[in-house]
Amino acid sequence: MGGAMRIVFDPALPGPLLGLVAAGIVLLVALAIWRGLAGWTARALAAGVLLLALAGPSVQEEERETLSDILLLVVDQTASQSLPGRGAQTARALEVIKAQVGTRDTLELHLVALQDGPDDRGTRLESAINQALSDLPRDRLAGIIAVSDGLVHDVGTLAQAPPLPAPLHLLLTGNAADWDRRLTIKSAPAFAILGEEQAIILRVEDLGAVPASAGSRTQISISIDGAAPSLHNVPIGQNLKLPVVLEHGGQNVIRLALDEAASELTTRNNAAIVQINGVRDRLRVLLVSGQPHPGTRTWRNLLKSDASVDLVHFTILRPPEKQDGVPVSELSLIAFPTQELFLEKVDEFDLIIFDRYELRGILPSSYLASVRDYVKNGGAVLVAAGPGFATAGSLARSPLGEILPALPTSRVSEAAFAPQVTDIGQRHPVTQGLEQPNATWGRWLRQIELAPVSGHVVMKGIDDTPLLVLDRVDEGRVALLASDHAWLWSRGFEGGGPQLELLRRLAHWMMKEPELEEEALTAEIRGGKMQIIRHSLGDGAREVEVTLPDGSTKMILLEETAPGHFEAGFDGTEMGLYRLKDDTLNAVVALGPASPREFDETIATGERLAPVIADLRGGVFALENGMPSLRFVNAGRPAAGRGWLGLNERAAFLTLDLRVAPLLPAWLALLFAAALSIWGWLREGQR
Numbered sequence: 001m002g003g004a005m006r007i008v009f010d011p012a013l014p015g016p017l018l019g020l021v022a023a024g025i026v027l028l029v030a031l032a033i034w035r036g037l038a039g040w041t042a043r044a045l046a047a048g049v050l051l052l053a054l055a056g057p058s059v060q061e062e063e064r065e066t067l068s069d070i071l072l073l074v075v076d077q078t079a080s081q082s083l084p085g086r087g088a089q090t091a092r093a094l095e096v097i098k099a100q101v102g103t104r105d106t107l108e109l110h111l112v113a114l115q116d117g118p119d120d121r122g123t124r125l126e127s128a129i130n131q132a133l134s135d136l137p138r139d140r141l142a143g144i145i146a147v148s149d150g151l152v153h154d155v156g157t158l159a160q161a162p163p164l165p166a167p168l169h170l171l172l173t174g175n176a177a178d179w180d181r182r183l184t185i186k187s188a189p190a191f192a193i194l195g196e197e198q199a200i201i202l203r204v205e206d207l208g209a210v211p212a213s214a215g216s217r218t219q220i221s222i223s224i225d226g227a228a229p230s231l232h233n234v235p236i237g238q239n240l241k242l243p244v245v246l247e248h249g250g251q252n253v254i255r256l257a258l259d260e261a262a263s264e265l266t267t268r269n270n271a272a273i274v275q276i277n278g279v280r281d282r283l284r285v286l287l288v289s290g291q292p293h294p295g296t297r298t299w300r301n302l303l304k305s306d307a308s309v310d311l312v313h314f315t316i317l318r319p320p321e322k323q324d325g326v327p328v329s330e331l332s333l334i335a336f337p338t339q340e341l342f343l344e345k346v347d348e349f350d351l352i353i354f355d356r357y358e359l360r361g362i363l364p365s366s367y368l369a370s371v372r373d374y375v376k377n378g379g380a381v382l383v384a385a386g387p388g389f390a391t392a393g394s395l396a397r398s399p400l401g402e403i404l405p406a407l408p409t410s411r412v413s414e415a416a417f418a419p420q421v422t423d424i425g426q427r428h429p430v431t432q433g434l435e436q437p438n439a440t441w442g443r444w445l446r447q448i449e450l451a452p453v454s455g456h457v458v459m460k461g462i463d464d465t466p467l468l469v470l471d472r473v474d475e476g477r478v479a480l481l482a483s484d485h486a487w488l489w490s491r492g493f494e495g496g497g498p499q500l501e502l503l504r505r506l507a508h509w510m511m512k513e514p515e516l517e518e519e520a521l522t523a524e525i526r527g528g529k530m531q532i533i534r535h536s537l538g539d540g541a542r543e544v545e546v547t548l549p550d551g552s553t554k555m556i557l558l559e560e561t562a563p564g565h566f567e568a569g570f571d572g573t574e575m576g577l578y579r580l581k582d583d584t585l586n587a588v589v590a591l592g593p594a595s596p597r598e599f600d601e602t603i604a605t606g607e608r609l610a611p612v613i614a615d616l617r618g619g620v621f622a623l624e625n626g627m628p629s630l631r632f633v634n635a636g637r638p639a640a641g642r643g644w645l646g647l648n649e650r651a652a653f654l655t656l657d658l659r660v661a662p663l664l665p666a667w668l669a670l671l672f673a674a675a676l677s678i679w680g681w682l683r684e685g686q687r
Contacts, residue, residue, distance in 0.1 A: 007663065010056035022051055046676035053670075057663035067652040068108040069142035071630075072132055073097060076148035076173075078116050078123045079598035083265055086149060086173040086604075089623045093147050093171050096627045104630075107647070110136060114148075122153030122597040126612075129168075130161050141166045142632075143618075143639070143647035149173045149604035150620075153597065158612055166648050167618040167639035174604025175624050179208035181218070181261050182269035182600070186239060192246050193281040200242040200274055204234060204258060208603040211263065219259045225252060226579055226588040246278040250514030251522075253588045255577055268599040273577060273590040282310050283511060286341065286349045289315040290357030290388065295487040299355055299384075302503050312341065312349075342367035346374045350511045354400075356386030356484050358393035369399035375476035376403070380510035385448045386484040387412050403478050405455030405471035408448055416443040417462045419497070425458030427537050427564025429516045430470065430505045434498050442494035444485035456518075456537065470509070477510045518564075521580055523589035530591055532580060534558055534566040542566045542582065549576030619645055 011018050025047040032040035075094060081087065101109045114128045125148055133141070143166045150172055158164070186201040206214055216236055221229035224244075234240055246252050258270040285303055289296050292315065303311045342363065346352075352371060375381050383395060383404065390408045395401065418441050425431040435441075447461045455471025461483065469480045489499030509516040520535040521544065534542050542558040558566035572578060572591040580587040606613075606620035613620060619640025621628050632649045633639050639646030 006060050008058050008060045008660070010058060012054045012056055018051075018054060021054065025051060042676045042679040046672070046674075049672045049676065053666060058660050059663050061659045061661075065654040066106070067140055067654055068106050069647070069650050069652070070108050070110050070136055070140045071097075071101060071142050071647060072110050072112065072129070072136065072144045074112045074114055074125065074128055074132065074144065074146045074148075076114050076123060076125065076146065078114060079268075079596060080123065080149055080151050080602060081173065083149075083174075083178075083602060085175060089173045090147050093173075093623055093627055097145065097630075100630045106649075107142065116598065120597050123148070123151055124154045124157075125152045125609075126154045126157035130157060133161075133164075137652070138162075138165050140650055140652045142650055143645075144168045145171060145645070146609075147171045147173065147623075150606045150608055151598070151601055151604070152608050155608050155612070164616055166616075166650075167646060168609075168613050168616040169618040169640065169645045170606055170609050170613060170620045171627075172604055172606050172620055172622045174622075176622070177209050178265050178603055179206065179210045179214070179263070180265040180269070180602045181206050181214070181236070181258060182602070183220070183256060183258050183272050184269075184600070185256075185272050185274060188274045189276055191277045191279055192244070192252075194246050194249060194278050196281070197243050197245050198276070200244055200254070202240050202242055202256065202272070203238065204236045204240070206236055207601070208265070214261055214264075218261065221257050221259075223255045223257075226255075226577075226586060229255075229257075244276070246276060248514070249278045249280065249512065252276045252278050253577070253590055255588075255590075265602050266599060268596070269602065271576075275590060280308070280350070280511075283308055283351070284310045284349045285312070285507075286352045287311060287313045287355060288353065288357055288363075289313065289355045290360075291386065293356060293386070293484060294491075295384065295484050296355060298487040298490050298499070298503075299353065301490075302500065302507075314338070314341065338363065338367065343370050346370050347377070347379070349374075349379065351380045351382065351507060353382045353384065354395060355384045356388060357383075357395060358386075358388035358391070359395065359398055360393060365399055368395070372399045372403055375478060376474040378475035380477045380479075380512075382479045382481070382506065382510060384481045384484060384486070387446070387448070389482075390448050403471075403473045403476075404453065404480055405469040405478055406450035406452045406466055406480050406482070409451055411449040413447045413449060413462050414445065415447075415462060416445050417447060418443050419467055420460050422457055422460050424456050424537060425468075427539075428456060428458045428470070428518055429535060429564075430509045431458045431468070431502070432562070432564060434502060440495060441497035442489055442492070444483050444488055446483055446485050448482045450480070450482050468506075477512070479506055479510055481506075519585065521582060521585040521587045523570075523578070523580060523587060525589070525591060530570040530572055530578065530589060532556060532558060532568050532570055534582065534585075536564055536566065539564075544568070545581045546570060547579040547581070548572070549574055549578065617646075621645065 013021070029040060029044045029047070032043065075090060081090060098109065101107050110132070112128055112132045114123065114125060117124060125146060129144060144164065146169070148170065150170060182205055184203050184205065186203055188200045189198050192198040204218060204220070217233055218236060220232050220234050222232065222242070223229035244254065252275070254274040254276065256272050256274070260267050260270065287299055287303065300313065303309050371381060381400070389395065390410045390412050394408055396404055396407050401407065421431045421435045444461070447465070447467065450466045450469065452466050452469060455469050457466040457469050459468035461467035467482050471478050486499055486503065489497035505516060514520070518535065518537050522533050524531045524533065532544055534544065536542065544556045544558060546554045546556055548554070556568050556570055558568040561567050576591065578589050578591055580589065610620060617637070617639045628643050628645045631644050631646055633646035635648045
């Protein structure tokens with residue numbers, strides 16, 4: 001508690017008018033002196049008393065409460081502060097500061113703990129200071145002390161805020177002898193074409209006080225999708241080109257890791273994860289049309305609408321048995337390269353479609369046997385059956401019949417029917433979700449009756465007989481569509497149906513697109529959290545074992561959210577590579593970077609904050625050299641010296657009561673003025 005007294009003025013006249021009155025009095029007094037009037041002194045005093053009364057002097061007395069100064073202490077508790085020695089240094093500094101502040105009654109400590117953000121944005125020290133200042137009275141701020149390793153990622157934030165009214169100091173953790181080895185990815189493609197070599201540019205660097213024993217080379221391990229790693233001996237301090245060839249589409253997770261070096265600061269930045277999406281360059285499709293019909297145009301439109309598809313269309317416009325007398329030399333300008341397509345280059349196609357094809361002696365059995373072998377070695381064949389599939393000229397009677405998932409019964413039904421998705425089709429990615437509630441599909445008008453042999457019947461037709469059958473044959477895939485009337489949907493017959501989506505999914509499933517695998521285990525990162533997804537044709541509970549980056553495991557029970565679709569969320573506690581495993585499948589996923597931003601650079605430094613600290617007259621103090629003492633200095637003076645850091649004494653106060661009393665009551669002013677005027681008159685009368 002305390003008080004203060006001062007004189008204040010509340011003029012009865014406006015300032016300019018009061019000035020004119022004062023000027024008039026000065027002129028009159030000057031005239032009286034010039035004429036030698038004896039009472040000019042008394043009259044001047046009387047005028048001065050009146051002028052003072054018009055100025056309204058008052059005595060203002062304040063009752064004040066003295067407020068303590070505030071020391072803002074920001075303690076960095078981000079991940080890099082967990083490195084060896086820094087936690088102990090921080091705790092010791094905090095203890096000493098609290099003890100020194102406790103000895104000063106006029107100083108108050110405001111503590112702010114800076115934690116890691118949820119989005120790997122690094123140490124936001126300047127932002128934390130701005131946030132703290134928004135809650136504190138700036139006129140009481142004596143100084144700011146930050147306890148940190150100086151690895152700040154928001155330098156410049158303070159410059160965008162109002163100027164700080166007090167000095168800023170950095171108590172630097174870490175040791176001058178620290179050194180670290182890190183692995184950084186300079187560049188990596190987000191997408192890569194399957195089978196083509198891509199390059200990842202990486203660099204191994206040594207930072208800090210590197211010992212001579214560290215050497216100039218180290219060993220790096222490279223693992224793709226969690227497979228056994230390959231080991232390579234690489235130089236340090238050079239950009240390295242790592243060639244990578246992706247073998248499957250979809251996400252490919254590449255993990256690179258360095259061997260731990262003796263006495264290095266941390267191994268958290270010894271690993272890096274690169275995720276590359278594998279895509280096909282050009283999809284090569286061979287469409288073999290046995291007989292022209294409206295569905296041929298549907299297939300061509302579907303395949304030509306995709307710019308990434310190279311289509312080769314082999315069409316039989318004139319069967320051999322047709323005799324019309326046209327010379328053979330006039331039937332074609334060039335011979336179609338059937339031997340080259342079906343024997344020599346058949347393996348170059350991603351998909352072969354037989355649309356209403358019949359055995360007419362145009363393609364020898366050796367060609368079809370080559371297609372059969374192509375499927376077994378990883379190729380894909382789709383048979384869109386027409387009426388000829390139920391005859392003696394059926395493909396089922398060729399070498400291709402060995403791999404077909406169903407065989408014809410020789411019966412063709414020329415009746416209208418609405419295609420339906422089977423129970424297993426509700427779970428298969430090719431047909432899952434095609435059948436929408438309350439939606440009706442247009443009918444088809446022909447179906448070839450099939451007897452299933454293998455595979456999965458995902459669509460059914462007349463009397464629940466198989467309409468679409470899918471199967472895997474060794475390394476390849478086969479699909480059989482028992483109708484040539486899918487084109488009716490594209491024409492909108494009776495409302496049409498999802499013809500384009502069905503054929504697109506069917507073609508992409510056959511070409512092994514990852515998102516259409518019927519048995520798949522994947523994980524997606526949504527909002528920094530992991531969502532585990534399992535697709536399966538089976539039912540029942542699904543449990544996935546998750547291996548964390550530190551080697552520990554957790555079992556996660558998935559819930560079925562749709563037929564054949566199981567999901568569960570998992571909140572990973574640390575960034576890095578997670579491995580997923582169930583009874584049959586494995587997967588890997590990277591949660592955040594393998595090396596968080598906090599560990600990009602680990603050697604403590606005051607250089608990032610030095611310009612800001614210098615502008616605020618503060619200092620940088622290495623805690624390994626001892627803890628500086630606190631002292632108060634005048635505002636505007638240097639606030640740092642050898643072994644001490646300075647704070648400003650702000651002398652802030654809170655006004656509790658305010659009393660104002662006139663210094664010269666009006667009646668007393670008039671009395672003085674009158675007395676002085678009479679005195680002056682008497683002086684003049686004596687002459």
